[in-house]
Amino acid sequence: MWRCSRIMHHQRDLNSNVMTTLEGIVDQLMNLREDWNEEILRQLRLALAKCYHSAFETRDNVADACFSMPTFQFLRKLIVTFVSDTETESSEATSVQRRSQITVQDLDWVQMKPNFVKDFSFKGSRKLRDLIVKLKKWIKILEAKKNLSPKSWLLEEKSHYLSNFSNQIGDIALFGEFLLPKVFPAVVSISRFMPRVDIVNKQYNSARRFYVRGHNGKEYPYLGKDFLDISLSN
């Protein structure tokens, strides 16, 4: 790992301008992550799928089936990460704190929170059917909330840096230009980021699609998924 950092420092020394702009861009792009409610929605949907799966396995006797230990732990973790304001020692400390700060500010969530906790803290029996019912209810609530929010928004709301970016600040090539080597003039560099960011919904994920205009005038759409990476959807 120290080798990585050594090379990175090296790079920063050599072309500091390019490096800082790149770092800036990437940091800003992190802002395009999915919201808290989308994330909860995703986790709940995954949990529901898992429940259906175990219900299918015990389909002879669904009424009495209980959900398993891992599911229970998963639920507990869910509650912990989204609901608690206290410091936790988990490894996603910083992101959780940020998220909890945001969620604290969101009034709806503050109202929903006690219900959420009450619903999902299973003290006594752990019937699968109850869990499924509760999951479905919360999914419906969160989905309704999501449908209220707009399908696309302006880049300026999230990140000033990106919306004001132009190729005078730095000569950055389009993401993915260097995956296949080309002769130097053929590499397309970013001219600016287009102001519109769309929300793209797939089965469990919700991603952000933003558009980049290259210096050749053409517009290239990119899809920002989770896990710190960007993928070309061209």
Added chain:
Amino acid sequence: MLLLEHSVEKVHPNTLTSGLGGLINNNVNLSVASNVTATAPKYTRGSMNANSEWQSNELIPAELSVNVQTYKHECAMTLANLYETLNEEDYWSGVWQKHAHYKETLIGIAYEQQGFFEEAKSSFELVMSKARNDYSNQPASFSMNDELCLWERHWIRCSKELNQWDFLLDYGTTNDLPNWMLVLESAWRIPDWDKMSKAIMAMETNMPSDCTWKLALYKGYNAICNSNNRNLEQVEQMVELSTNFLIKEWRRLPSIVSSAHIRILHAAHQVIELQEASHLHQGLFTASGLSHPGLYIHERPQVDIRAVIKTWKNRLPIVADDLSHWSDIFTWRQHHYQAIVSRYDTDGSRINAANGQNSLIGSHASAQSLIHYARIARKHCLFNVSLDSLNRIHTIPKVPIVDCFQKIRQQLKCHLQIHSTNPSGDDLQEGLSILESTNLKFFQNDSIAEFYAMKGHFYSKLGNYEEANRSFSAATQIQDTLVKAWALWGEYYDDLFTRCEVFANRDITLGERAICAYMHACRHQNEAKSRKFLSKVLWLLSYDNDQHKLTIATEHYNPGVPPINWLPWVPQLLQSLVRERDGNQLISIVSQVSKIYPQAVYFPLRTMYLFIKMEVREIKYKIRKFFLNFVRFL
């Protein structure tokens, strides 16, 4: 209804479509429908193509639901004919799979589909002799008729693909009833212009309607090349005629361009070349017709010739086209190159530098096209055709030395490829004997080096490692920058290195040498070619030993390699970087790449860095948690 169909022969496709569509959609009495649809295509073959795709889909359910045995065979045959006119070989062979009587027919069809025309031809001959034995006493049934026709047609096709036009010409002329179509197609290639004119006259009245453009085309060919009646004005007319016919044919086909259109596209290519050839000949022969012998007149056609030859060189059919189409184009061009050569050669009295130049251009172009044809034949795996064509270069009197080199190279590649499909030592020996018999004095340094490298390659395939090594070192000594030599040497060492049975006994020096050779082979800017060498280098690194000799070697020879070659391999480099064992050496390589291409390295590097940081943190957290639990437990 039947009568209606008869009269619909030349009508506009749309009425036919609607008529037949109504018939089939209404699901009229099925036995009648099958009969009608069986006979209808026969009459409408010339004009059915507008709805043919759709119609064949309808015919198939019609076929399946017909229980009447008598019509089943007819339906199948007409379906097969439909497919054949549409150029849908795969569907056609599928129909025949179910309806062939002889197993050898199926074998022949299968070979033909895959492009092995020699084997296909021999299996058709076999089945023909077999049928002759079977039916020598008794008459054959009517349903065999189609199969017999198939054999003849496809035997002819195989011969065409195998470039055996003289056989075909003989076959066309020897019977009592000459097959004028065949004569027409083969006579101009030999070239035998008398037979050509005879065939044209015979076919004038007798041409099937979808081949009228061919007649016009061949008349044009005859008009230019036939020395008896050269008539250049007629050529323009013929070009016009054939283009009109071709456009009509195109209109008859459905609007989605599919394999049925390919024939027309090929034909269009031929027509354009006919026109260009007529310009060429005009340039060539009007110059001599004029009575001013000044330099000016001779220089003008020179420009035209060069331009035409250059256009022809750049305008080649694609590799996937039939070899017979390649031979169409190339044979036609050959005639003209030869005409250029003979025109400028026989001008013995006017010893002019320009003339010599032109004849050299002609013979160079001629040789080049033969070599190119041989190369394409080799890629089609038709090795005999390829070797044949290469030998024909010897018929050209003065071949520039570059072409000799290319010719030998192609011959060697042929032998290598034959060896790989059919590993017996013979082809390798032949290749070696070719190499040894060439007189290397005439060639330039890089050609000599390449010859030595190929020699080494042949030796290594034969197992003669000492000689191989010697030839490779000779090659690299003669020409240091020849990529091929280093690459083949690298492969040789690679083979030796990875061949060892037991991993622990591997000879690391061989590996080092292999890496050295591969890195030398990458010392140029052409990234695509060095991709496979670098991938082999990275693969060899997995064979490394404790002293990291191989990685040290990689680093050592890296300075000559331009960083662009490493670009596709950045993720692999980073992975090796992070591995504890041999990461140190790779730092220099990665930093070199990152100096020139910072953005390419930045993103994967950052991702990997953060990933590792996360992992480390997870481990620390788990250890802490475990420790706390432990303490609590206590």
